[in-house]
Amino acid sequence: MEEYQIYTGGRFFKTDTVLDIRNPYNNEIIGRTWLAGVKELEFAIKHAQSIEKELRALPSYLKYEVLQKIAFVIKNEREQFARILSLESAKPMRYALAEIDRAIQTFIVASEESRRLPKEYLDLDWTPAGVDKEGLVKYFPIGLVGGISPFNFPLNLAVHKIAPAIAAGCPIILKPSSLTPLSTLKLATIINETVLPKGAVCIIPMDRSTGNRLVTDDRIKLLSFTGSPEVGWKMKNQAGKKKVVLELGGNAAVIVTETADTESAVNKCVVAGFSYSGQVCIHAQRIYIHKTVFNNFTEKFVKKVKLLKAGDPLLMDTEISVMIDEPNTKRVEEWVNEAVADGAVLLAGGMREGSFYHPTVLSNTKNDMKVCSLEIFGPVVTLESYDKFSTAISMVNEGRFGLQAGIFTNDLNQVNQAFDNLDVGGVIVNDVPTFRVDHMPYGGVKDSGLGREGIRYAIRDMMEAKILVKNR
Amino acid sequence: MEEYQIYTGGRFFKTDTVLDIRNPYNNEIIGRTWLAGVKELEFAIKHAQSIEKELRALPSYLKYEVLQKIAFVIKNEREQFARILSLESAKPMRYALAEIDRAIQTFIVASEESRRLPKEYLDLDWTPAGVDKEGLVKYFPIGLVGGISPFNFPLNLAVHKIAPAIAAGCPIILKPSSLTPLSTLKLATIINETVLPKGAVCIIPMDRSTGNRLVTDDRIKLLSFTGSPEVGWKMKNQAGKKKVVLELGGNAAVIVTETADTESAVNKCVVAGFSYSGQVCIHAQRIYIHKTVFNNFTEKFVKKVKLLKAGDPLLMDTEISVMIDEPNTKRVEEWVNEAVADGAVLLAGGMREGSFYHPTVLSNTKNDMKVCSLEIFGPVVTLESYDKFSTAISMVNEGRFGLQAGIFTNDLNQVNQAFDNLDVGGVIVNDVPTFRVDHMPYGGVKDSGLGREGIRYAIRDMMEAKILVKNR
Amino acid sequence: MEEYQIYTGGRFFKTDTVLDIRNPYNNEIIGRTWLAGVKELEFAIKHAQSIEKELRALPSYLKYEVLQKIAFVIKNEREQFARILSLESAKPMRYALAEIDRAIQTFIVASEESRRLPKEYLDLDWTPAGVDKEGLVKYFPIGLVGGISPFNFPLNLAVHKIAPAIAAGCPIILKPSSLTPLSTLKLATIINETVLPKGAVCIIPMDRSTGNRLVTDDRIKLLSFTGSPEVGWKMKNQAGKKKVVLELGGNAAVIVTETADTESAVNKCVVAGFSYSGQVCIHAQRIYIHKTVFNNFTEKFVKKVKLLKAGDPLLMDTEISVMIDEPNTKRVEEWVNEAVADGAVLLAGGMREGSFYHPTVLSNTKNDMKVCSLEIFGPVVTLESYDKFSTAISMVNEGRFGLQAGIFTNDLNQVNQAFDNLDVGGVIVNDVPTFRVDHMPYGGVKDSGLGREGIRYAIRDMMEAKILVKNR
């Protein structure tokens, strides 16, 4: 069993509270870390503040080198990282490796963006009052960032806060999920080997009440939270004067039209629906299929779903494994059962074995069933047919959420209609809502979030404009 | 006495509650309007929502025409606008006219920016996952905006919310100050003559508790508040899921260095210190002067201050008149008296006559005196000398606020140091902190605010990114 | 008969050489101007150089006012401008009015862009060598511009050089076509009433050999030529050290696919093929139609063409009139006759009456016929069918030219293929190649030109980067 100490003030610590981490697949303890208490958090904040000025003055070539070096070392330890991540989260290795690759890319993009921080230059002589004046707008680091990241992408979603903070020149205190802190703490050991001022990055697991101080403490200037809508929105109103960015969940949908390449749509939708058991913010939960291709699509889809290889996440050919824990699995079971009781038809799955929930396909659902209207965060997909394209758009738009949506079509008008009318943060043409590359703006509308991540966008939230009005 | 009905849903209304507006200079009633109640606000919100889609679909050439036409009509009625504004606010005509000119410019800039809404186009093939994909990021109107504007720039600070809302395609409900609503309601009559969908802009005076629904109601997607720090920050934590922009006040400072053009510095500082009796967010409240030029500067400054022409705001040669009301005047009197009791030296002024407070210059102040540490929002300026430049910077940075700062110097190093180290939203070289042109980013750090106005910046806050991930 | 004196050095002149302008429709003299000789050109150059510095120092609000005022006055004299333009060029009034409207818009766009001249701000500390340095890149006016504009859009194509020159702060000497100089000289009288330094804009008709000095003289820093490919490319190699922008012609094509809205395509193609008798650089000369819709399209198209209303350009219902002169008309006649002799089939037109050439539709043409491979610049359109979309693309790409192309389709893949593979400066989806709005980048590849116009793009060519490497 490996031990990972918490990381704060440029040092590794144990605390009084042990936190043992278990493999959700077999419940074995696979690693140990410690929970930070108020004392350790206070130390982190004070230390972070003390190096704020030093950090802010770092030339871009040093920030670049730091971020490149981190990417380089993760690359060298790619397999080990994936293994830890897979163990702590029960994420199948194929997806764990993909996540590591994305984390590497996230650091590389941040390194490049650290050289391209926002800045503007303006003529001010638009009126006589501004004659012979010019404005230089630079963006300065906003100050200490508090980051809270979830279990489902234990590394890359933490990196989406850490990497831009380094690029922007902000110290950051990151609270990883208490279920899956190990891969992020392993990252800490790499960060610690760079020339970054000690204390610039702190990674400390905390219980919820301690962690909530990241929300309420005024010394923290930006709260960046990725997690559930319920928790996120509550934070916003406790946040005092600080800025808040919320990356929450949703019940993402796909539209498969009559001009879609069905083969490709089926293949992509199966992955989008069941990879990591649907525990993905942009998991393809609802698929709306044009009536003329509904039967064809459904048949192929269900067939593929039934062939999904379940098993030990550490095996490379495993496609689906257990969920993160049994309570969540039971919740999914309950929602599906409720739906079936209310008239939904089960086309595949619908069974639970401990923390494993069989890949499940439903049809004949109603909009107000939980499997449709709430974020299922489990291996469940609904298939429904539609007639008119505008109806499909309305169906996608129903409900509280709006993260991303996929649409399979070769029809120009439909693409335009979808982009204009879908209430989401991203419309993915001929691909699934789970599509994300790490430099694109990413985030939701309605109850799915506030603000955008994607390195450049995250950096901008971590900086504050200051104008120099100069004489010419 | 002119009557100005409230404007909502594209119609002009009276309500049950009369609001008579008085000239602060002589307490005469100069106009009448009405307060909207919950019912009228509800009507405004519903109506605004009903035309949201129509507004969002307006081509830019129509938004442009609307904004240009408004600017054109204000220009034609410049004198009348200035007169009403002067009457309701006791702002001397010379400054009232300047404000009208700025409001015209604000609309013109908004018309131009309505054609240049943010949009981006991204390659996504930075990794194999994104090959043959491209990203188009458009910004869509965020939805209904709630705007709250203050008494001190009754027209232009309202326009800084209305004009970008039109440009962005967002409906807006604007609550003007109940002291000075007339000029904004006059604007309503112009807006009503354009092709803008009825209900797109509502201008309704409300009492504070009704107005607070703009803060708490979830149908409003952005709250844009300009006013006092106390009120503003409280709103942020009542705002639910909506975005919040706060333009608050401060105790802005100037540094006059040994290489300054003293003549020019004195002239500009007198205006910055006493125009509209200091009732300006970026009023030059504190002036730090290098010890080698302190005596010279002070002598000239005090001499000029004593020559300021007081009187009826409607007269073109009046430079200073009464404050907005007697309670505020008494507050200023109290703070000055406290300071003097605590050792501050009175170099000019220090007397109150009703709502008129004599232009006042203090020296030998301490940082924790209210005249230094709080926003005086009155005709009071402190002059202090400094020795080292870095000390002057520290003095400016003391306290809770950080809006803008002026620095008079011809020294390159000092400019760089000031820009890097002053904790403010804007550093103005060889000019006063009151410098603002309407297209530049404007706003404060620390307790002075959240976010930036200045048309293009305000527009961006009123829009939300949506990405279209396309196949190539 | 109205007289228009030449405009140089801020004054209006006659010279020794009278230039009488005739109405191509009835050969009547409709106006008189004068040709500038070497002496007048020399005066213009010297004068322009003498005010270069003054012009460069104009604050943007003054350039803005100048450009807005010009737009305003043209708008007020819209009908008179259109009449002169129609008279000198035989352009039907409906198109003459449209050109005036575009010229107004071109000035307005230039006014707005004069406030948004390019500038950049760069971090330079990407390596240790650049630590503590920052780069400010401003663009300065390049100096005296020589502009040469053609007969076919006598006003707006001259304005596309004059307006950006004013916005950029460059003096300009413009040589209008000797056939159609009057509308541009009328513009001179408006420009002369602005606060622009006298001599900043010179408008002088010249014979070709005098005009060629704009090409060869080293005091001119940019040559901006719009005209025929033969003349343009020759200039490039005589231009010495100056920059050269060439806006030349082409044989623009349209693709009408099987998913096109045929009705709309026919209507737009008839206008694109025959407005101003095809004397338009992006005239739709070749139309390639998918074989499944070829017959339907052709039938409707020919029917519409035959209904085109010919007549006096001054009448509002005239759709087509004479060409610019008889030699050009004879050239068109000859090319069509050659084509027919070589196997082309005449579906409409094919007759000449003086300078009027009947709207002509050909089919069964070959690629090497002049009507296909050269710029016909006359009222002639070829219709050919195609089978595979990739073949249609190849057909469009054949030959020396590449200005713009239209494609009517609702198929996403075809749009992508067209954009990737058509060798042109612009691909217009569901519209004709003649589509142009004045702020978009416009210009050709291959033999169709060098560089782009469209205000912002033209301005950039008129400016030169200079970097200030600053200490922070």
Place this chain on the structure above:
Amino acid sequence: MEEYQIYTGGRFFKTDTVLDIRNPYNNEIIGRTWLAGVKELEFAIKHAQSIEKELRALPSYLKYEVLQKIAFVIKNEREQFARILSLESAKPMRYALAEIDRAIQTFIVASEESRRLPKEYLDLDWTPAGVDKEGLVKYFPIGLVGGISPFNFPLNLAVHKIAPAIAAGCPIILKPSSLTPLSTLKLATIINETVLPKGAVCIIPMDRSTGNRLVTDDRIKLLSFTGSPEVGWKMKNQAGKKKVVLELGGNAAVIVTETADTESAVNKCVVAGFSYSGQVCIHAQRIYIHKTVFNNFTEKFVKKVKLLKAGDPLLMDTEISVMIDEPNTKRVEEWVNEAVADGAVLLAGGMREGSFYHPTVLSNTKNDMKVCSLEIFGPVVTLESYDKFSTAISMVNEGRFGLQAGIFTNDLNQVNQAFDNLDVGGVIVNDVPTFRVDHMPYGGVKDSGLGREGIRYAIRDMMEAKILVKNR
């Protein structure tokens, strides 16, 4: 003696014409390559054209990998590269190493920019004509690039053409200087190991008449030349239809004002005046010093110059060595002698030993002396005093050239005046004109060149705008 074969069509070749390369320091043959003839050039052009489409279709992640890999391998072979470069050019090792480091950085910057190629997205509905249309402007590779690079930065100036060509997706044929082709040919062996399509980059030494085909051949779409003004400008008028970028030389100047940090100015000016014996385009040839600091500066400067360590370029402590060849050395000798004969005063140097010219300082020069008015390209610096700042600016501006200028000052006004009025491509504050980092825009005005290099700027010249006008 190492052999470096020429590189074309993805293969390494010998030809019929041997080209032996000598060490200018001792005249020993240090390597052998071959000259390409017309046949080999023709092969290169044909091959480059044949892979143009493949190259253009490369996703950015592959171009990125190629450029990163090249940078990585050069870094690994840094010493070997520097040694070859030092041997072929007699550049002292300390400067050779710096050049290698810059070449690495140039590739890295190009890798990053390959992901950020220019693209724009425009609303077109500024007039009714554009309603419901949007414009997407992408930049496509312009086609085959011809590059010609000089002896003085044998590697990095070639890389400034090769790296952006790869990033832009253009094939390139590069002709290195026939005196110093080896380091660039060594680079070819690295490029050949990447996945770049074979033939995308060709590196072939040619004699001048063969090389001139890069200027005249119409299949080449862009000529990018770095070298002498005489040769460069002649090319422009032989270039046919292709675009031309010229990076030429100058007689760069420095202004040392009364507020300068003299110590720092002297140190930097000595390096800028004598590194690589002044064989640098932005060599600090003329230094203008305020009269109050002239004596102080001059004394220190001359003293430092006399201490410059001359010797074998391969030794790390050598600061100055021989010039590239004896004819050039004799030319420098002649110019200095002429100046002295005409009244210039020799403060240091003035002697020639073979190809070594002693570091030379002159004063009392006149503007029309060759040492002032022409590009000396040798180890000669003139020191002159000035009185008024505006005079210093005029002195810098005299003559035909305008590349970069340095100014040492702490006076804000002087910085502004310098930036507004110096006719150069770059003004360097508190540093020397030789300052260049590889991502900044770099290039001259007047006779010093046409266009700008600096990766992003070079890339833009290698691409051509195409607009897609879309329906919404």
